[in-house]
Structure formats: structure tokens, C-alpha cells
Amino acid sequence: MDSSSVSVSDESSEAAASASTRSLVDAAAGNLSRTVSDVSTSFSEQCSSSVDHSGPFEPGAAVAKLIGRSPATNALSRLSMKPRADVLDRRSTDDEMELVKERFSKLLLGEDMSGGGKGVCTAVAISNAITNLYATVFGSCHKLEPLPAGKKGMWRREMDCLLSVCDYIVEFIASTQTLPDGTKVEVMATRPRSDIYINLPALEKLDAMLIEILDSFQDAEFWYADAGTRSFASVTSTSSTMSSSFRKSMHRNEEKWWLPVPCVPDAAGLSETARKDLQQKRDCANQIHKAAVAINSGVLSDMEVPDSFMALLPKSGRASVGDAVYRTMLGADKFSPDYLLDKLDIASEHDALAMADKVEAAMYVWRRKASASHGKARWSKVKELAADDDDKNVALANRAESLLLCLKHRFPGLSQTTLDTSKIQYNKDVGQAILESYSRVLESLAFNMVSWIDDVLFVDKSTRNK
Structure with a gap:
């Protein structure tokens, strides 16, 4: 020094x-x-x-x-x-x-x-x-x-x-x-x-594209009214110019009443050019969201499973998912995760997250049992060794994995599962931590932008159909 x-x-x-x-x-x-x-x-x-x-x-x-x-x-x-x-x-x-x-x-x-x-x-x-x-x-x-x-x-x-x-x-x-x-x-x-060289430039490109999409709304044909503080009569100085659009869009965000409400010209809504441009930006943001989700899922899958999570697993996968789901997963010759989810009739994201936690816990229980029966080998090796065997635990673990993926596809905005949060909390790899957190925040921003564009398109459609 x-x-x-x-x-x-x-x-x-x-x-x-x-x-x-x-x-x-x-x-x-x-x-x-x-x-x-x-x-x-x-x-x-x-x-x-x-x-x-x-x-x-x-x-x-x-x-x-x-x-x-x-x-x-x-x-x-x-x-x-x-x-x-x-x-x-x-x-x-x-x-x-x-x-x-x-x-x-x-x-x-x-x-x-x-x-x-x-x-x-x-x-x-x-x-x-x-x-x-x-x-x-x-x-x-x-x-x-x-x-x-x-x-x-x-x-x-x-x-x-x-x-x-x-x-x-x-x-x-x-x-x-x-x-x-x-x-x-x-x-x-x-x-x-390797993982940083491949994923980090991609995330930086996605980041720049999202900022560019936001910057492109400099002179937009729509505007916003503050739903939390302004009354219907004082939304604008031209009184009835935005009132109909304002009222029609309220039920879309009624659970988030404090958010600003998008408004469009009351005569004919957005122009055809603006509508197509908005749809293209929505598609772009949606693709960015999918790319960020894919990177985040890949990084999380590479993280080590914490010992604290494995210690809290139930003794059997059947006890985790319940008898009805267990019998459906075990008894069907050709397992259909979509059919099982339709049968469960999951209504809210809270129920979906609870079900995801149960399925993920059961999946690791069956994987642990399969690894124990094959000399505690890695899961990828266990699947190869059990390819020709009629191993019930391997089959159940694979079906649980497909059910979990189908559940996440049905609820793209699903919060992180208990395993994901445990991996982030106990992870010690700095490179994986940066890739995971960076992809997670970009995923959130892209998802929000798609939602905001959907709100504008919804108001525009309501205005044109009145």
C-alpha cells in the first residue's frame, strides 16, 4: 500500500x-x-x-x-x-x-x-x-x-x-x-x-432493446389519466373527451386502482399505423420476456440444490402432491399434464404457486430415491441407467417435471418457487448470481411492458366498439 x-x-x-x-x-x-x-x-x-x-x-x-x-x-x-x-x-x-x-x-x-x-x-x-x-x-x-x-x-x-x-x-x-x-x-x-460469455451479451442486448422500446413512446397517440386521484369529471379540460375510455378501462385494473389508466382519442381510437406499431412492440417485448425467462430458468437449473431444501423434503412424493394427483400420475399409461391441470381446475396464481411447490418437492423426493437405488449417481446418469428398467421413481420424477413445466407455461407470471428462492439465497457463485438477477429483472420489466401495451390496446378496442 x-x-x-x-x-x-x-x-x-x-x-x-x-x-x-x-x-x-x-x-x-x-x-x-x-x-x-x-x-x-x-x-x-x-x-x-x-x-x-x-x-x-x-x-x-x-x-x-x-x-x-x-x-x-x-x-x-x-x-x-x-x-x-x-x-x-x-x-x-x-x-x-x-x-x-x-x-x-x-x-x-x-x-x-x-x-x-x-x-x-x-x-x-x-x-x-x-x-x-x-x-x-x-x-x-x-x-x-x-x-x-x-x-x-x-x-x-x-x-x-x-x-x-x-x-x-x-x-x-x-x-x-x-x-x-x-x-x-x-x-x-x-x-x-462459458455461461457468462454466452448469456451476458444476450442479456445486455435485451436490456438495450427494452430501453429502446420505452424511448420510442416519445410522441404517442395515447395518454394517461391518474386513476388514483382524479375524478371522472376532471380527467381532462375537454370533459367528455376521455371519460368513456376512462370508465371502460376501469374494470381491467380494478384490483390495482392506483395505476394510471391509458386513454385514446374518443372519436375513432388509435390510428391504424399506431395500432400496428403498438402490436409490433408488444410482440417484441413478449419475445424478450421469453428469452429472459429461458436464460433465468437455465441459470437456476445449474445452481446447486441447497442442503436446507433437501432436509425439509417430505418422506414420500405421494404425501406432497396428494393421493388424487399421485394416482393420476402413476396410473396413466400415457401421462398428459394438460389433462391433469384441467382436472385440478387451478383458478388463481396463488393456488398455482402452491401446486408448483408441491410438485417440485415430490419431483426431488422421487429423484433422491432413484439416485439411492443406483448408488447415489447424478440424476442425468440415473436416467440413462434406468432407461431400460421399469423404475417407478424415475417415471414419476419425469412426469412431475413435465407437470411443473406445463404449470409454468399456463401461468407465465408465476412467482419463484420455494426451491428457486432457496437457490438464490444460498448460492455462492458470483457469476450465476449476476446472470440470474439480471435476467430476472429484465423478465419483470418485459412482462410489465407487455401488460401496459395490452391495457392500451384494450382501451382502443373498447373505444372503437362503443
């Missing part, structure tokens, strides 16, 4: 310790490699060396060199990933720099600013930081309108800081290096971890 950065007093050792602590925090904020020194370099078993790393999206080229000398620098430049350590050099004010230092200090201390050692692990701290940033920026957004410049700048600046950690999560590969005398030697080189 540079002695000039720490003021040591001969008269007081406590003052020296305090100054040293502050210097460490400042150094950590200025050198990103300190924040990820303990990041695991292990990579997902499902990503082999034969994976095509070209990916569906091409991230932008690097705009500045990384601070200091990082072991990942050569790999990043070779694979055209975008380093983000330059965000510290793009500060506009001293206050902005202090904010960045505060954010990284909080991550280093595991959200325990008292220094009492009660903080969470780094992976959970970064996951919470991304979630809280999303709530701060988009939590009050309920309209199809451009994001304010201040919030947009905050989102991009702080996400760049949080995602910069991924620049240092690498894996080692065998490579050759030519010495000055022409001799070729085999060395271990680094490259970005």
Missing part, C-alpha cells in the same frame, strides 16, 4: 487503524480485481469446450483499457467482450465517484456497513444490489413513456459497475505460446467462463 495514502499518527494507533481501513475501501473501489479475488473459476458442466462461442449477439468493442493488468485482459480482447472497468474513468462529478465507492464498499462488507461480520456472501450481495437498483429505477414506472434521463443514467452507470465483476470470472484452457527462440510451449491461458 502506498504510504502517502495513509496518514499514520505516532500518538494514536486507533487513528492509524481507522485511516488504514478507509484507504482499503478506497483502493477496493478503484481496483475491481480486489472485489472478485475469491470468485470461483469453475464453469458449468453443461458448457463444453465445443460450444460455439460466437453467440447470437455481438457485444460492442472495448472502449478503454482495463485498470491495471488483469489476467483476463488478453482473453477479453480476443473474444471481443466489453470490459467495464472504464466506468470509473467516465465519472462526471466527485459525488458520482463517491457513490460508486459506497456501492462497492457495501458489496465488500456483504451489506453489513457496521463491519460486525454479519453480512451476506458476495454472490447474494450483488444479486440484492441488482434487484434493488431495478426497484429504484423502474419501481415507479407504470406508463409507456421514455425513461427519465436521470434514471436511465443511473441504471446504465451502476449496472456497468456491477457487471464489471464478470470481466474477472474466467476459466483456464490449454494454449500454446511461442518463445523468442521459436520454441512452442504449452501454457494455461484464460478466457471468460
Whole structure:
């Protein structure tokens, strides 16, 4: 440590310790490699060396060199990933720099600013930081309108800081290096971890597309009336211009009466061009939602199942799902998850989430029993070993998995299951934490945008049919 950065007093050792602590925090904020020194370099078993790393999206080229000398620098430049350590050099004010230092200090201390050692692990701290940033920026957004410049700048600046950690999560590969005398030697080189290299550029592209869709509503033909504070008579100065649209749309959001209500011209609604453009943006946001859900589901499936979840599993899958569901799953020669869900007649998302928890718990009970009968092998190996055997536990686990997938397809806005929240809470892999939280917040934003566009289209249809 540079002695000039720490003021040591001969008269007081406590003052020296305090100054040293502050210097460490400042150094950590200025050198990103300190924040990820303990990041695991292990990579997902499902990503082999034969994976095509070209990916569906091409991230932008690097705009500045990384601070200091990082072991990942050569790999990043070779694979055209975008380093983000330059965000510290793009500060506009001293206050902005202090904010960045505060954010990284909080991550280093595991959200325990008292220094009492009660903080969470780094992976959970970064996951919470991304979630809280999303709530701060988009939590009050309920309209199809451009994001304010201040919030947009905050989102991009702080996400760049949080995602910069991924620049240092690498894996080692065998490579050759030519010495000055022409001799070729085999060395271990680094490259970005496969799951991060594939998924992170895709998430950044989805993020940019969602912001672009919001920015496109600068001059829209529809507007909003505040349903929570304005009366029907005072919605607009032209009295009856919006009143009919306002009333007709109320029953669509009656359970969320405080949300603003979209309004369209009372004469003929939206123009044909605006209607088609709105439908195209809805389809685009819906595809973004599906892509974010797919990435999030993949990352969650790669996370380890916590021991605390396995310890709380019931003794039998039958006790978890109930006798009626168990008999249907076991007795049918050709199992149909859609038929079973129709028979259950699940009315609300609360009931759907409860059923998902039961089915998921039963699935892991049957998987555990199947693994125990095959020498505690991995589940993928158990399925191969039991392919030719009439293993009841394997069959029930597979049917439970298909039932769970069908349930999630019927309720796309379903909250996370107990297993998913347990995985996030006890996960220690920083790379997986970033991918999971980033895809989760983009999934939420895309889902909200589809809902907002549906509200406008509903009001437009009601206006044209009156």
C-alpha cells in the first residue's frame, strides 16, 4: 500500500487503524480485481469446450483499457467482450465517484456497513444490489413513456459497475505460446467462463432493446389519466373527451386502482399505423420476456440444490402432491399434464404457486430415491441407467417435471418457487448470481411492458366498439 495514502499518527494507533481501513475501501473501489479475488473459476458442466462461442449477439468493442493488468485482459480482447472497468474513468462529478465507492464498499462488507461480520456472501450481495437498483429505477414506472434521463443514467452507470465483476470470472484452457527462440510451449491461458460469455451479451442486448422500446413512446397517440386521484369529471379540460375510455378501462385494473389508466382519442381510437406499431412492440417485448425467462430458468437449473431444501423434503412424493394427483400420475399409461391441470381446475396464481411447490418437492423426493437405488449417481446418469428398467421413481420424477413445466407455461407470471428462492439465497457463485438477477429483472420489466401495451390496446378496442 502506498504510504502517502495513509496518514499514520505516532500518538494514536486507533487513528492509524481507522485511516488504514478507509484507504482499503478506497483502493477496493478503484481496483475491481480486489472485489472478485475469491470468485470461483469453475464453469458449468453443461458448457463444453465445443460450444460455439460466437453467440447470437455481438457485444460492442472495448472502449478503454482495463485498470491495471488483469489476467483476463488478453482473453477479453480476443473474444471481443466489453470490459467495464472504464466506468470509473467516465465519472462526471466527485459525488458520482463517491457513490460508486459506497456501492462497492457495501458489496465488500456483504451489506453489513457496521463491519460486525454479519453480512451476506458476495454472490447474494450483488444479486440484492441488482434487484434493488431495478426497484429504484423502474419501481415507479407504470406508463409507456421514455425513461427519465436521470434514471436511465443511473441504471446504465451502476449496472456497468456491477457487471464489471464478470470481466474477472474466467476459466483456464490449454494454449500454446511461442518463445523468442521459436520454441512452442504449452501454457494455461484464460478466457471468460462459458455461461457468462454466452448469456451476458444476450442479456445486455435485451436490456438495450427494452430501453429502446420505452424511448420510442416519445410522441404517442395515447395518454394517461391518474386513476388514483382524479375524478371522472376532471380527467381532462375537454370533459367528455376521455371519460368513456376512462370508465371502460376501469374494470381491467380494478384490483390495482392506483395505476394510471391509458386513454385514446374518443372519436375513432388509435390510428391504424399506431395500432400496428403498438402490436409490433408488444410482440417484441413478449419475445424478450421469453428469452429472459429461458436464460433465468437455465441459470437456476445449474445452481446447486441447497442442503436446507433437501432436509425439509417430505418422506414420500405421494404425501406432497396428494393421493388424487399421485394416482393420476402413476396410473396413466400415457401421462398428459394438460389433462391433469384441467382436472385440478387451478383458478388463481396463488393456488398455482402452491401446486408448483408441491410438485417440485415430490419431483426431488422421487429423484433422491432413484439416485439411492443406483448408488447415489447424478440424476442425468440415473436416467440413462434406468432407461431400460421399469423404475417407478424415475417415471414419476419425469412426469412431475413435465407437470411443473406445463404449470409454468399456463401461468407465465408465476412467482419463484420455494426451491428457486432457496437457490438464490444460498448460492455462492458470483457469476450465476449476476446472470440470474439480471435476467430476472429484465423478465419483470418485459412482462410489465407487455401488460401496459395490452391495457392500451384494450382501451382502443373498447373505444372503437362503443
